[in-house]
Amino acid sequence: MNYPLIERISTTIVDLPTIRPHKLAMHTMQQQTLVIIRLRCSDGIEGVGESTTIGGLAYGNESPESIKQNIDRYFAPMLVGLDASNINSAMQRLDKVIKGNTFAKSGIESALLDAQGKRLGLPVSELLGGRVRDSLEVAWTLASGDTARDIAEAEQMLDQRRHRIFKLKIGANEVAHDLRHVIAIKQALGERASVRVDVNQYWDESQAIRACQVLGDNGIDLIEQPISRINRAGQVRLNQRSPAPIMADESIESVEDAFSLAADGAASVFALKIAKNGGPRAVLRTAQIAEAAGIALYGGTMLEGSIGTLASAHAFITLNALTWHTELFGPLLLTEEIVVEAPVYRDFALHVPRTPGLGLTLDEERLAFFSRR
Protein backbone atom coordinates (compact mmCIF):
# COMPACT_ATOMS: atom_id res chain seq x y z
CA MET A 1 0.00 0.00 0.00
CA ASN A 2 1.17 3.49 -0.82
CA TYR A 3 1.04 5.82 2.13
CA PRO A 4 0.98 9.58 1.64
CA LEU A 5 4.21 10.96 3.09
CA ILE A 6 4.83 14.23 4.88
CA GLU A 7 6.90 16.16 2.33
CA ARG A 8 7.38 19.62 3.75
CA ILE A 9 6.43 21.68 6.77
CA SER A 10 6.56 25.48 6.64
CA THR A 11 5.76 28.07 9.28
CA THR A 12 4.71 31.71 8.99
CA ILE A 13 4.37 34.31 11.73
CA VAL A 14 1.32 36.52 11.19
CA ASP A 15 0.55 39.73 13.11
CA LEU A 16 -3.11 40.80 13.15
CA PRO A 17 -4.63 43.91 14.75
CA THR A 18 -7.24 43.56 17.52
CA ILE A 19 -10.54 45.48 17.71
CA ARG A 20 -9.40 47.22 20.93
CA PRO A 21 -6.62 46.90 23.49
CA HIS A 22 -7.30 43.66 25.41
CA LYS A 23 -6.18 43.96 29.04
CA LEU A 24 -5.08 40.84 30.85
CA ALA A 25 -3.39 40.78 34.25
CA MET A 26 -0.03 39.90 32.68
CA HIS A 27 -0.22 41.76 29.38
CA THR A 28 -2.20 44.25 27.28
CA MET A 29 -2.71 43.02 23.74
CA GLN A 30 -2.66 45.57 20.91
CA GLN A 31 -2.41 42.83 18.29
CA GLN A 32 -2.33 39.05 18.16
CA THR A 33 0.46 36.97 16.67
CA LEU A 34 -0.29 33.60 15.09
CA VAL A 35 2.09 30.94 13.83
CA ILE A 36 0.54 29.29 10.78
CA ILE A 37 1.79 25.80 9.93
CA ARG A 38 1.46 24.27 6.46
CA LEU A 39 2.06 20.55 6.14
CA ARG A 40 2.46 19.42 2.54
CA CYS A 41 1.90 15.72 1.74
CA SER A 42 3.04 13.58 -1.21
CA ASP A 43 -0.59 13.08 -2.37
CA GLY A 44 -0.88 16.85 -2.97
CA ILE A 45 -2.92 17.49 0.15
CA GLU A 46 -1.96 20.30 2.49
CA GLY A 47 -2.94 20.39 6.15
CA VAL A 48 -3.05 23.71 7.99
CA GLY A 49 -2.54 24.26 11.71
CA GLU A 50 -2.01 27.16 14.10
CA SER A 51 0.15 27.60 17.20
CA THR A 52 -0.73 30.74 19.08
CA THR A 53 0.02 32.12 22.51
CA ILE A 54 -0.67 35.41 24.30
CA GLY A 55 1.80 38.25 24.80
CA GLY A 56 5.09 36.71 23.70
CA LEU A 57 6.31 34.88 26.81
CA ALA A 58 3.77 36.53 29.16
CA TYR A 59 1.50 33.48 29.26
CA GLY A 60 3.59 30.38 28.72
CA ASN A 61 7.02 28.95 27.95
CA GLU A 62 6.69 29.22 24.17
CA SER A 63 6.73 32.45 22.13
CA PRO A 64 5.66 32.77 18.47
CA GLU A 65 9.32 33.13 17.52
CA SER A 66 10.40 30.05 19.50
CA ILE A 67 7.49 28.04 18.10
CA LYS A 68 8.53 28.90 14.53
CA GLN A 69 12.19 28.24 15.19
CA ASN A 70 11.58 24.95 16.99
CA ILE A 71 9.24 23.61 14.32
CA ASP A 72 11.59 24.62 11.50
CA ARG A 73 14.73 23.31 13.20
CA TYR A 74 13.54 20.27 15.19
CA PHE A 75 9.98 19.21 14.34
CA ALA A 76 10.08 19.35 10.55
CA PRO A 77 13.18 17.13 10.00
CA MET A 78 11.66 14.60 12.41
CA LEU A 79 8.36 14.46 10.52
CA VAL A 80 9.35 14.67 6.86
CA GLY A 81 9.14 11.23 5.25
CA LEU A 82 6.69 9.82 7.80
CA ASP A 83 3.25 8.44 6.87
CA ALA A 84 1.01 11.54 6.85
CA SER A 85 -2.09 9.44 7.47
CA ASN A 86 -0.84 7.88 10.71
CA ILE A 87 -1.31 10.63 13.30
CA ASN A 88 -0.59 8.35 16.27
CA SER A 89 2.76 7.38 14.85
CA ALA A 90 3.78 10.94 13.96
CA MET A 91 2.78 12.43 17.32
CA GLN A 92 4.35 9.59 19.31
CA ARG A 93 7.59 10.13 17.41
CA LEU A 94 7.51 13.82 18.33
CA ASP A 95 6.72 13.11 21.99
CA LYS A 96 9.65 10.75 22.18
CA VAL A 97 12.26 13.22 20.96
CA ILE A 98 10.80 16.65 21.84
CA LYS A 99 10.02 17.56 25.44
CA GLY A 100 7.18 19.96 26.23
CA ASN A 101 6.48 22.42 23.39
CA THR A 102 2.77 21.63 23.51
CA PHE A 103 1.81 24.79 21.62
CA ALA A 104 3.97 23.78 18.66
CA LYS A 105 2.77 20.17 18.91
CA SER A 106 -0.85 21.35 18.90
CA GLY A 107 -0.37 23.19 15.60
CA ILE A 108 1.30 20.15 14.05
CA GLU A 109 -1.41 17.76 15.27
CA SER A 110 -4.08 20.14 13.94
CA ALA A 111 -2.36 20.23 10.52
CA LEU A 112 -2.13 16.42 10.40
CA LEU A 113 -5.84 16.14 11.26
CA ASP A 114 -6.77 18.80 8.67
CA ALA A 115 -4.81 16.92 5.99
CA GLN A 116 -6.30 13.55 6.92
CA GLY A 117 -9.83 14.99 6.98
CA LYS A 118 -9.35 16.48 3.51
CA ARG A 119 -7.92 13.15 2.33
CA LEU A 120 -10.91 11.15 3.61
CA GLY A 121 -13.56 13.81 2.93
CA LEU A 122 -14.44 14.04 6.64
CA PRO A 123 -14.59 16.92 9.13
CA VAL A 124 -11.93 16.69 11.87
CA SER A 125 -14.72 16.14 14.43
CA GLU A 126 -15.58 12.87 12.67
CA LEU A 127 -11.92 11.78 12.76
CA LEU A 128 -12.11 12.34 16.51
CA GLY A 129 -14.98 9.89 16.86
CA GLY A 130 -17.90 12.05 15.76
CA ARG A 131 -19.60 15.25 16.82
CA VAL A 132 -22.52 15.22 19.22
CA ARG A 133 -23.47 18.86 18.52
CA ASP A 134 -22.92 21.35 15.67
CA SER A 135 -22.40 24.53 17.63
CA LEU A 136 -20.78 25.75 20.83
CA GLU A 137 -21.96 28.62 23.00
CA VAL A 138 -19.19 31.22 23.22
CA ALA A 139 -18.36 33.57 26.10
CA TRP A 140 -16.95 37.04 25.55
CA THR A 141 -14.18 38.64 27.57
CA LEU A 142 -14.79 42.17 28.76
CA ALA A 143 -11.27 43.53 29.03
CA SER A 144 -11.29 47.24 28.21
CA GLY A 145 -10.29 47.97 31.80
CA ASP A 146 -13.16 50.46 32.20
CA THR A 147 -16.37 49.48 34.04
CA ALA A 148 -18.81 51.66 32.09
CA ARG A 149 -17.27 50.71 28.77
CA ASP A 150 -17.40 47.01 29.68
CA ILE A 151 -21.09 47.27 30.61
CA ALA A 152 -21.87 49.05 27.33
CA GLU A 153 -19.96 46.36 25.41
CA ALA A 154 -21.89 43.59 27.21
CA GLU A 155 -25.24 45.25 26.48
CA GLN A 156 -24.30 45.49 22.81
CA MET A 157 -23.37 41.78 22.74
CA LEU A 158 -26.69 40.84 24.37
CA ASP A 159 -28.62 42.98 21.87
CA GLN A 160 -26.83 41.36 18.94
CA ARG A 161 -27.43 37.86 20.43
CA ARG A 162 -23.69 37.30 20.14
CA HIS A 163 -22.79 36.54 23.78
CA ARG A 164 -24.59 36.13 27.11
CA ILE A 165 -21.62 34.78 29.07
CA PHE A 166 -19.02 37.35 30.09
CA LYS A 167 -15.59 36.74 31.53
CA LEU A 168 -13.79 39.56 33.29
CA LYS A 169 -10.02 39.64 33.39
CA ILE A 170 -8.96 40.85 36.81
CA GLY A 171 -5.95 40.60 39.12
CA ALA A 172 -3.74 43.46 37.91
CA ASN A 173 -5.39 46.04 40.19
CA GLU A 174 -5.96 46.10 43.94
CA VAL A 175 -8.42 43.41 44.98
CA ALA A 176 -11.01 45.87 46.33
CA HIS A 177 -10.95 47.81 43.05
CA ASP A 178 -11.36 44.64 40.99
CA LEU A 179 -14.24 43.42 43.16
CA ARG A 180 -16.09 46.73 42.75
CA HIS A 181 -15.61 46.51 38.97
CA VAL A 182 -16.94 42.93 38.78
CA ILE A 183 -19.91 43.50 41.08
CA ALA A 184 -20.96 46.65 39.20
CA ILE A 185 -20.99 44.71 35.93
CA LYS A 186 -22.94 41.79 37.43
CA GLN A 187 -25.49 44.18 38.94
CA ALA A 188 -25.96 45.95 35.60
CA LEU A 189 -26.48 42.69 33.68
CA GLY A 190 -28.38 40.77 36.38
CA GLU A 191 -29.89 37.44 35.40
CA ARG A 192 -29.55 38.23 31.69
CA ALA A 193 -25.96 37.07 31.69
CA SER A 194 -23.49 34.74 33.33
CA VAL A 195 -20.58 36.74 34.74
CA ARG A 196 -17.28 35.04 35.55
CA VAL A 197 -13.76 36.15 36.43
CA ASP A 198 -10.27 35.07 35.43
CA VAL A 199 -7.53 36.12 37.87
CA ASN A 200 -4.66 34.58 35.91
CA GLN A 201 -2.90 33.49 39.18
CA TYR A 202 -2.54 37.07 40.43
CA TRP A 203 -3.88 36.62 43.99
CA ASP A 204 -2.22 34.86 46.86
CA GLU A 205 -4.27 32.54 49.01
CA SER A 206 -4.86 35.17 51.71
CA GLN A 207 -6.40 37.54 49.14
CA ALA A 208 -8.31 34.80 47.37
CA ILE A 209 -10.07 33.46 50.49
CA ARG A 210 -12.09 36.62 51.00
CA ALA A 211 -12.35 37.62 47.34
CA CYS A 212 -13.84 34.25 46.32
CA GLN A 213 -16.40 34.61 49.11
CA VAL A 214 -17.41 38.10 47.95
CA LEU A 215 -17.59 37.02 44.31
CA GLY A 216 -19.72 33.98 45.13
CA ASP A 217 -22.04 36.06 47.34
CA ASN A 218 -22.54 38.53 44.49
CA GLY A 219 -23.64 36.06 41.86
CA ILE A 220 -20.36 35.44 40.04
CA ASP A 221 -20.70 31.99 38.49
CA LEU A 222 -17.10 30.86 38.08
CA ILE A 223 -13.63 31.85 39.32
CA GLU A 224 -10.76 30.96 37.03
CA GLN A 225 -7.24 30.34 38.33
CA PRO A 226 -7.31 32.67 41.36
CA ILE A 227 -3.85 31.69 42.66
CA SER A 228 -0.54 30.40 41.37
CA ARG A 229 -0.38 27.04 39.67
CA ILE A 230 2.59 26.31 41.94
CA ASN A 231 0.50 26.51 45.14
CA ARG A 232 -1.29 23.18 44.85
CA ALA A 233 -2.24 22.89 48.55
CA GLY A 234 -3.73 26.40 48.41
CA GLN A 235 -5.78 25.48 45.35
CA VAL A 236 -7.16 22.43 47.16
CA ARG A 237 -8.14 24.56 50.18
CA LEU A 238 -9.75 27.26 48.01
CA ASN A 239 -11.67 24.68 46.05
CA GLN A 240 -13.13 23.43 49.33
CA ARG A 241 -14.16 26.83 50.69
CA SER A 242 -15.11 29.01 47.72
CA PRO A 243 -18.89 29.42 47.29
CA ALA A 244 -18.35 29.82 43.52
CA PRO A 245 -16.71 26.97 41.58
CA ILE A 246 -12.97 27.22 40.93
CA MET A 247 -11.65 26.50 37.45
CA ALA A 248 -8.09 25.36 36.73
CA ASP A 249 -6.46 26.94 33.68
CA GLU A 250 -2.74 27.74 34.05
CA SER A 251 -2.53 24.76 36.44
CA ILE A 252 -2.99 22.46 33.45
CA GLU A 253 0.15 22.49 31.31
CA SER A 254 -0.17 18.87 30.25
CA VAL A 255 -2.47 15.86 30.35
CA GLU A 256 -0.48 14.63 33.38
CA ASP A 257 -1.21 17.90 35.24
CA ALA A 258 -4.91 17.26 34.68
CA PHE A 259 -4.59 13.88 36.34
CA SER A 260 -2.76 15.15 39.41
CA LEU A 261 -5.18 18.10 39.83
CA ALA A 262 -8.10 15.69 39.67
CA ALA A 263 -6.44 13.33 42.15
CA ASP A 264 -5.80 16.20 44.60
CA GLY A 265 -9.26 17.76 44.24
CA ALA A 266 -7.79 21.14 43.28
CA ALA A 267 -10.64 22.36 41.02
CA SER A 268 -14.21 21.47 40.10
CA VAL A 269 -13.91 22.76 36.51
CA PHE A 270 -11.10 22.32 33.95
CA ALA A 271 -10.39 24.74 31.11
CA LEU A 272 -9.51 22.70 28.03
CA LYS A 273 -6.93 24.20 25.68
CA ILE A 274 -5.52 22.33 22.73
CA ALA A 275 -2.28 24.37 22.95
CA LYS A 276 -1.54 23.27 26.48
CA ASN A 277 -2.16 19.59 25.91
CA GLY A 278 -0.54 19.22 22.49
CA GLY A 279 -3.47 19.22 20.09
CA PRO A 280 -7.14 18.40 19.52
CA ARG A 281 -6.61 14.71 20.29
CA ALA A 282 -4.42 15.39 23.30
CA VAL A 283 -6.99 17.75 24.84
CA LEU A 284 -9.59 14.98 24.71
CA ARG A 285 -7.37 12.89 27.00
CA THR A 286 -7.59 15.69 29.60
CA ALA A 287 -11.35 15.80 29.06
CA GLN A 288 -11.59 12.07 29.74
CA ILE A 289 -9.65 12.42 32.99
CA ALA A 290 -12.03 15.19 34.05
CA GLU A 291 -15.12 13.18 33.12
CA ALA A 292 -13.89 10.19 35.09
CA ALA A 293 -13.21 12.41 38.12
CA GLY A 294 -16.56 14.23 37.95
CA ILE A 295 -14.90 17.52 37.00
CA ALA A 296 -16.89 19.84 34.73
CA LEU A 297 -15.51 21.13 31.44
CA TYR A 298 -15.02 24.48 29.74
CA GLY A 299 -13.64 24.99 26.24
CA GLY A 300 -10.78 27.47 26.60
CA THR A 301 -8.81 29.55 24.11
CA MET A 302 -5.35 31.02 23.67
CA LEU A 303 -7.09 33.71 21.56
CA GLU A 304 -6.23 31.81 18.43
CA GLY A 305 -7.33 32.96 14.99
CA SER A 306 -9.79 30.99 12.88
CA ILE A 307 -7.58 27.94 12.34
CA GLY A 308 -6.73 27.31 15.98
CA THR A 309 -10.27 28.18 17.02
CA LEU A 310 -11.83 25.63 14.69
CA ALA A 311 -9.20 23.02 15.63
CA SER A 312 -10.38 23.47 19.24
CA ALA A 313 -14.05 23.49 18.25
CA HIS A 314 -13.82 20.20 16.35
CA ALA A 315 -12.52 18.56 19.53
CA PHE A 316 -15.01 20.24 21.86
CA ILE A 317 -18.10 19.28 19.81
CA THR A 318 -17.28 15.61 20.38
CA LEU A 319 -17.61 15.93 24.17
CA ASN A 320 -20.49 14.51 26.13
CA ALA A 321 -20.94 17.61 28.31
CA LEU A 322 -19.48 21.11 28.22
CA THR A 323 -21.23 22.41 31.30
CA TRP A 324 -19.49 25.80 31.24
CA HIS A 325 -19.51 26.23 27.44
CA THR A 326 -16.56 27.83 25.63
CA GLU A 327 -14.63 31.04 25.03
CA LEU A 328 -13.75 30.39 21.41
CA PHE A 329 -14.10 34.03 20.38
CA GLY A 330 -10.52 34.57 19.15
CA PRO A 331 -11.47 35.45 15.53
CA LEU A 332 -13.95 38.06 16.81
CA LEU A 333 -11.16 39.92 18.60
CA LEU A 334 -9.25 40.38 15.34
CA THR A 335 -10.06 42.97 12.69
CA GLU A 336 -8.55 40.94 9.84
CA GLU A 337 -8.90 37.39 8.51
CA ILE A 338 -6.38 35.15 6.73
CA VAL A 339 -8.95 32.54 5.67
CA VAL A 340 -11.44 32.83 2.81
CA GLU A 341 -14.57 32.25 4.88
CA ALA A 342 -14.50 33.35 8.51
CA PRO A 343 -16.07 31.04 11.12
CA VAL A 344 -19.79 31.67 11.65
CA TYR A 345 -20.99 33.17 14.95
CA ARG A 346 -24.71 33.61 15.53
CA ASP A 347 -27.30 33.13 18.26
CA PHE A 348 -24.62 33.12 20.98
CA ALA A 349 -22.75 30.25 19.34
CA LEU A 350 -19.91 29.27 17.02
CA HIS A 351 -21.19 27.01 14.24
CA VAL A 352 -18.65 24.36 13.29
CA PRO A 353 -18.32 23.53 9.56
CA ARG A 354 -19.13 20.06 8.24
CA THR A 355 -16.76 20.37 5.29
CA PRO A 356 -13.61 18.16 5.16
CA GLY A 357 -10.73 18.82 7.54
CA LEU A 358 -10.98 21.89 9.75
CA GLY A 359 -13.28 23.43 7.14
CA LEU A 360 -11.10 26.42 6.22
CA THR A 361 -9.19 27.68 3.19
CA LEU A 362 -6.23 30.03 3.53
CA ASP A 363 -6.54 33.37 1.76
CA GLU A 364 -3.07 33.45 0.22
CA GLU A 365 -3.06 37.17 -0.51
CA ARG A 366 -4.08 38.21 2.97
CA LEU A 367 -1.76 35.66 4.54
CA ALA A 368 1.16 37.12 2.56
CA PHE A 369 0.10 40.67 3.44
CA PHE A 370 0.02 40.06 7.21
CA SER A 371 3.07 37.77 7.35
CA ARG A 372 5.97 39.16 9.35
CA ARG A 373 8.98 39.87 7.17
Ligand SMILES: [Mg+2]
Ligand atom coordinates in the same frame (compact mmCIF):
# COMPACT_ATOMS: atom_id res chain seq x y z
MG1 LIG B 1 -7.50 31.78 31.87
